Amino acid sequence: MNDSKSLEDRLRDIEDRLAIYNLLASHPLSADTGEPDFIESIYTETVVFDRGAGLSDAHGRDEMVDLVESAAHHTAIAGGLAHFGNLPLVELHGDTAVATSYIALITPDGKGQERELANHGTSTGFRIHRLVANRWSLVREDGRWSIAARTVLPMDGSGPALEMVRQAATYYADR
Template sequence: MTGESAEQRLDRLERRVRELADLLEIQQLLAAYGPLVDAGDATAVAELWSPDGSYLVEGWAMHGRAELAAMVNSAAHQSLITAGSAHFLGPARIRVDGDEAEAVCESLLIRHRDRGWVVARASANHFRLARGDGRWQITARSTRALDGDPAGRELLGRAAGPAG
């Protein structure tokens, strides 16, 4: 016997189920990015973010859903996906704290070339997320190339510590 009452055990189990549900929802949210951005679905990509969310990637700053959608619809992105590409986000290390969370993962941009598939970029990613409108949304994403620059390694270092 643990000394817990049935009500205490139920409360503990409900908290744990909520924690696991949050982790799964966040994992699914992050996993949706690659397929949606490679499909060119600008609206769905933008909806992954909160209305005022931001995305900072290699010197390019996007703020708000309209700018995120514009990136997906841009000639540069459209030429990338029509030539063949895959944005792959690896498994994320996720920490949830109430209605806020952060996640860290690595990602690859794989491009189709005449000689086959090549890794065009390997990156470190840090996400801040918040529960809003009844679902998890990205409030900020920072991406740095893993090209030896310390900034990329610093983002990966945020994965240290307990998850969940």
């Protein structure tokens, strides 16, 4: 902690961090419902969404809305798609911030063996379809945090995802 910051500055950092946590916590809900108003409320007009090799990107809020309103995305939602994220590491820089997190894409396992869990019924279970590292670029506009860019890379041991996570791992090196 930087003890030279005023109490007001430290309080603003806390409020910013909480606002960013809430914003990023809303992402799975927006993705898993495909609600366009939700998407429009959390992304900047010029957002850039880089989903890595083999998947379509989005440039601008309208393309983000198109992505979640697509028939393919709604097929995934109907199949039980659930984005499950962790608490991100947030680096504040005034009116901008960078956050790094993981998201697991989880779906029901229709081919799994049915099992019973006491007091919770039966299930064939779930499977992790993909685990991705996320690098979120955030900006405060009109007093409100929004997602300006997001890079998503599969955690498959390849260089790009590992390098992105390494960038976040240096967070405490300069403290």
